[in-house]
Amino acid sequence: MSIESSSRELIAAFIAMELELHVAEPVLVNVTPEFVETLIGKDGYKFASNSIGLNFGLQVFYRILGVHKRSKSK
Numbered sequence: 001m002s003i004e005s006s007s008r009e010l011i012a013a014f015i016a017m018e019l020e021l022h023v024a025e026p027v028l029v030n031v032t033p034e035f036v037e038t039l040i041g042k043d044g045y046k047f048a049s050n051s052i053g054l055n056f057g058l059q060v061f062y063r064i065l066g067v068h069k070r071s072k073s074k
Contacts, residue, residue: 006056013058024058042072 006028013026031051039045
């Protein structure tokens with residue numbers, strides 16, 4: 001995602017929060033080369049390798065989505 005696109009996403013998320021809309025909290029995610037190396041041979045490797053550096057992300061909580069974790073049955 002370009003810096004311009006990330007900036008627009010962040011601004012839109014903050015506007016939504018100011019309007020008291022239920023949205024996930026915007027965050028900046030730093031994808032490091034060391035993290036990408038852990039994905040070699042896995043499905044997300046190519047995507048992650050193209051995303052090194054700061055990226056826009058959302059911190060999602062179950063309470064926002066109204067989803068509840070199932071407890072493990074014994």
